[in-house]
Amino acid sequence: MTPDLGAWGVLIAVVGGAIRVSTPYLYVSLGETLTEKSGRVNLGLEGTLVMGAMSGYAISYLTGSPWLGVLVAGGIGAGFGLLHAAICNLPRVNDIAVGIALFLFGTGLAFFLGKPYIQPSAPRLPHLGLGAWSAYPQIRAAFEINALFVAGIVLALTLRWVFANTRWGLVVRTAGDNADAARALGYSLRGVRTLATMAGGFLAGVGGSFLSLYYPGTWNEGLSSGQGLMAIALVIFARWNPIHCFWVSLLFGAATALGPALQSIGYTSNYYLFNAAPYALTLVLLVWSSSPRHALFGAPSELTISK
Amino acid sequence: MTKRFGALTALDDVSLRLAPGAFHAILGENGAGKSTLVKCMMGYHRADAGRLLVDGQEHQVAGPRGAHHLGFGMVYQHFTLVPSMTVAENLILGRDDLPAVVAWAAERERMEAFLRRMPFRVDLDRAAGALAAGEKQKIEILKQLFLGRRVLILDEPTSVLTPDEADQILGVLRTMAREGQVTVVLITHKFREVEAFAHEVTVLRAGRRIGGGHVKDLTRGDLVAMMIPPMLAVEALTVLDDKALTAVRELSLAVGAGEILGVAGVSGNGQRELVETLAGQRSPEAGLIRVAGERYRPTRRQMRRRRVFVLPEEPLSNACVRTMTIAENLAFRNFDEPPIAVTGGFLSRRALHDRGRELIDRFKIRAAGPDASLDTLSGGNVQRTVLARELSQSPKVLVAQNPCAGLDVAATAEIRGRIMAARNAGAAVLFLSEDLDELMELADRIVVMFEGRLVYETARAAADPHVIGHSMASHL
Ligand SMILES: Nc1ncnc2c1ncn2[C@@H]1O[C@H](COP(=O)(O)OP(=O)(O)OP(=O)(O)O)[C@@H](O)[C@H]1O
Ligand SMILES: [Mg+2]
Numbered sequence: 001m002t003p004d005l006g007a008w009g010v011l012i013a014v015v016g017g018a019i020r021v022s023t024p025y026l027y028v029s030l031g032e033t034l035t036e037k038s039g040r041v042n043l044g045l046e047g048t049l050v051m052g053a054m055s056g057y058a059i060s061y062l063t064g065s066p067w068l069g070v071l072v073a074g075g076i077g078a079g080f081g082l083l084h085a086a087i088c089n090l091p092r093v094n095d096i097a098v099g100i101a102l103f104l105f106g107t108g109l110a111f112f113l114g115k116p117y118i119q120p121s122a123p124r125l126p127h128l129g130l131g132a133w134s135a136y137p138q139i140r141a142a143f144e145i146n147a148l149f150v151a152g153i154v155l156a157l158t159l160r161w162v163f164a165n166t167r168w169g170l171v172v173r174t175a176g177d178n179a180d181a182a183r184a185l186g187y188s189l190r191g192v193r194t195l196a197t198m199a200g201g202f203l204a205g206v207g208g209s210f211l212s213l214y215y216p217g218t219w220n221e222g223l224s225s226g227q228g229l230m231a232i233a234l235v236i237f238a239r240w241n242p243i244h245c246f247w248v249s250l251l252f253g254a255a256t257a258l259g260p261a262l263q264s265i266g267y268t269s270n271y272y273l274f275n276a277a278p279y280a281l282t283l284v285l286l287v288w289s290s291s292p293r294h295a296l297f298g299a300p301s302e303l304t305i306s307k
Numbered sequence: 308m309t310k311r312f313g314a315l316t317a318l319d320d321v322s323l324r325l326a327p328g329a330f331h332a333i334l335g336e337n338g339a340g341k342s343t344l345v346k347c348m349m350g351y352h353r354a355d356a357g358r359l360l361v362d363g364q365e366h367q368v369a370g371p372r373g374a375h376h377l378g379f380g381m382v383y384q385h386f387t388l389v390p391s392m393t394v395a396e397n398l399i400l401g402r403d404d405l406p407a408v409v410a411w412a413a414e415r416e417r418m419e420a421f422l423r424r425m426p427f428r429v430d431l432d433r434a435a436g437a438l439a440a441g442e443k444q445k446i447e448i449l450k451q452l453f454l455g456r457r458v459l460i461l462d463e464p465t466s467v468l469t470p471d472e473a474d475q476i477l478g479v480l481r482t483m484a485r486e487g488q489v490t491v492v493l494i495t496h497k498f499r500e501v502e503a504f505a506h507e508v509t510v511l512r513a514g515r516r517i518g519g520g521h522v523k524d525l526t527r528g529d530l531v532a533m534m535i536p537p538m539l540a541v542e543a544l545t546v547l548d549d550k551a552l553t554a555v556r557e558l559s560l561a562v563g564a565g566e567i568l569g570v571a572g573v574s575g576n577g578q579r580e581l582v583e584t585l586a587g588q589r590s591p592e593a594g595l596i597r598v599a600g601e602r603y604r605p606t607r608r609q610m611r612r613r614r615v616f617v618l619p620e621e622p623l624s625n626a627c628v629r630t631m632t633i634a635e636n637l638a639f640r641n642f643d644e645p646p647i648a649v650t651g652g653f654l655s656r657r658a659l660h661d662r663g664r665e666l667i668d669r670f671k672i673r674a675a676g677p678d679a680s681l682d683t684l685s686g687g688n689v690q691r692t693v694l695a696r697e698l699s700q701s702p703k704v705l706v707a708q709n710p711c712a713g714l715d716v717a718a719t720a721e722i723r724g725r726i727m728a729a730r731n732a733g734a735a736v737l738f739l740s741e742d743l744d745e746l747m748e749l750a751d752r753i754v755v756m757f758e759g760r761l762v763y764e765t766a767r768a769a770a771d772p773h774v775i776g777h778s779m780a781s782h783l
């Protein structure tokens with residue numbers, strides 16, 4: 001018999017949902033943070049995310065190894081990052097426009113190549129049962145945590161440390177904040193930005209594989225529903241801080257989990273309204289965090305949007 | 308070093324020699340090529356030609372890192388601190404051997420030990436973007452010193468500082484240079500800093516090294532004269548006369564602002580053709596004219612923009628229309644501008660009249676009134692009318708040929724006085740006259756024109772009328 005947890009049940013479902021759903025947000029936003037810190041915006045990460053989901057699923061299905069799928073998804077993401085960077089390295093090219101083009105290209109390509117994988121079911125990523133101590137199945141379900149989520153937390157902490165304590169971190173920040181300084185120091189702006197965009201693409205690809213290989217855990221064309229774009233917006237709200245990216249990803253995850261959680265306790269009215277919560281949250285946060293009076297605090301000054 | 312940007316030669320075969328411990332200033336107007344020179348030294352630009360020798364050895368600097376290896380460090384004209392980073396992060400960023408992982412505890416200790424030896428106090432944990440300009444500049448310099456540069460290049464470091472801050476920073480650098488710790492190259496626009504701190508100076512103009520030397524051998528006047536292009540320059544000008552014979556032969560001359568260059572010579576040696584060319588009445592065969600360093604073609608627009616005015620000889624036939632009124636003749640230069648020109652392409656007769664009245668009074672022209680025909684004026688008053696027209700708009704360049712010929716003593720004195728006043732107001736005056744006494748009285752420098760060339764030049768103070776008179780008649 002399932003004990004009834006009532007309103008607590010909703011909360012636990014939302015927390016569990018947040019943990020599950022936040023992982024792609026976390027990876028895309030960390031990737032975008034890294035790219036933007038180097039002075040470029042890559043709006044194509046939505047496309048990268050979908051490509052990652054498709055290719056990860058396909059590889060897992062074909063080889064039987066979901067982890068290989070994750071790796072390939074990341075590699076394809078890095079490839080998309082390289083493409084973005086290579087085009088942006090040409091003179092008089094706007095990174096926003098290239099990003100939009102790659103967003104459309106990535107989703108289109110994924111739908112085209114992914115057609116054969118909609119039906120079959122591929123091996124999924126395993127999870128860690130961190131809720132095993134509890135007698136409540138709801139709690140056990142909520143704390144079924146994927147290794148990628150844990151890796152994401154470690155990644156956020158690592159990125160923060162890298163930005164503050166390593167040569168790579170300092171150089172990336174210099175490229176993003178004062179291109180003249182980077183040139184004066186003899187660093188190749190294009191090189192730094194290319195690598196940062198590729199690394200960002202890798203993370204977005206991994207985030208995509210999480211969608212198809214863990215949660216929701218299938219491949220179809222409506223899988224991402226704009227999560228990549230929301231994650232890019234999330235970076236602005238997180239002020240380009242990897243740790244904030246984590247918390248804001250959780251918040252977005254919670255907003256996304258709200259509809260299903262309410263549904264799970266039988267509250268089905270306004271179902272679509274609650275499902276729109278993450279989109280509404282994006283709008284609210286962006287309006288709230290912008291001001292006509294001051295520039296975005298913490299924004300890398302070399303970004304086209306900062307100029 | 309030579310550096311071209313497309314068609315523009317920003318740096319034209321400029322050399323610079325730095326002794327150890329020198330404090331070398333580079334002067335020059337905006338766009339003279341100062342920044343380009345040092346950026347080529349730093350490997351920021353790749354020079355099109357030229358060599359860099361350090362301790363007698365030639366080095367190829369592929370980029371800023373190459374220059375850093377040679378011990379060169381530069382504080383750029385625009386801040387290159389990363390605003391979002393702390394001072395400590397900015398200090399360490401410049402290291403070419405920046406370790407993959409920064410051991411902050413040890414680095415901080417090194418920085419603090421370094422800062423204790425420095426005369427400036429700075430807070431290592433402030434974000435660079437939050438600092439005032441003076442603080443930023445100190446940190447830019449500290450950064451280079453922290454990185455152990457031997458040659459410190461500063462591109463206008465004091466333009467954002469107060470004089471006190473500038474003195475403090477430059478004073479410290481001079482002391483360090485004296486002790487042989489660094490060699491300093493200072494780009495600046497401030498003569499005071501050059502005189503107070505530099506040992507040597509190089510002056511650039513339009514991409515060329517135009518002069519320089521030990522600061523103690525040069526006066527401020529010398530430096531200004533080097534930096535600023537002559538107000539009027541004629542370069543290798545060749546002009547034909549009406550019979551298509553060469554009247555002016557590859558003639559070059561330069562007149563500085565606030566200077567009267569007297570051109571002596573018997574008439575018929577090309578003076579008229581030279582003046583007509585400057586006035587836009589005759590096209591040259593070859594050569595060019597520059598005003599304030601820029602190419603000048605005597606069109607109405609350029610004359611107006613550059614304020615070039617001409618008092619030709621025989622003004623009645625060369626600069627007037629005798630059948631028009633005095634007011635109209637006075638308005639030749641500005642009838643197409645407000646207030647005389649009104650909307651719709653019409654002229655305001657009233658404004659024309661009022662302006663005429665005013666100039667007649669100011670320049671003491673004896674006339675029946677502004678609306679009298681120019682025909683009615685005496686020769687001396689025609690001269691005054693042209694003078695009034697040409698001098699009333701504060702000329703930058705004034706070309707005058709025999710302006711006092713045929714005038715009585717009072718009128719002569721008056722016109723000379725007005726030309727002197729224009730010179731004192733900063734005009735460059737090219738004064739051509741057959742009257743050597745007049746030139747000896749007015750000119751700062753005298754040249755002699757003979758058969759279309761300049762054959763002799765002397766400062767007025769050193770001028771000997773006999774020598775001048777002699778060279779007017781033949782080659783020396
Ligand atoms: N990257 C560039 N591309 C094209 N032209 C350039 C470039 N950099 C400089 N120039 C041109 O080269 C000339 C010399 O410029 P430079 O910056 O050396 O002048 P400067 O003497 O430092 O002047 P300022 O006192 O204004 O700093 C200028 O005409 C400038 O427009
Ligand atoms: Mg400059």
